Amino acid sequence: MNVWIAIAVTIVGCYAVKLAGLLVPAEALERPAVRQLAALLPVALLAALTAQQTFSTGHELVLDARAAGLAAAGIALLLRAPFLVVVGVAVAVTAGLRALTG
Structure with a gap:
């Protein structure tokens, strides 16, 4: 039963975040700081995911x-x-090293 409670809480949380995003006034989104953050955030998240x-x-x-x-x-x-x-080089180097060491 605990799993279903966690799923329900996650569903409500995701919906609340989506709703909060839709309720943000347009004027707030036009601020230069918000625009800069919105431009840099995906890069930071991708870098963190790559590092992890x-x-x-x-x-x-x-x-x-x-x-x-x-x-x-x-x-x-x-x-x-x-x-x-770039992707091909990364794949080739990774596969080559794994073949040599594995």
Whole structure:
């Protein structure tokens, strides 16, 4: 029964957050600080997700082939490679290191 209570609370919470977003006055959304925050927030969330997925396995911090793939992707970005090339480089480096060490 506790699981269903948690699901119900989550449903209500999600609906409340959605409703709160719809009730924000348009004038508040036009402020420069709010616009800047809205532009930067997705980048920060993506960076946090990438870091969490790269350097952890559940409850432990790790430094493995994924970190090397991320570093290779960063270098490809610095060299202004197209997005698909960046992803391909990251995949190739990660897979290559896993094949060598695994």
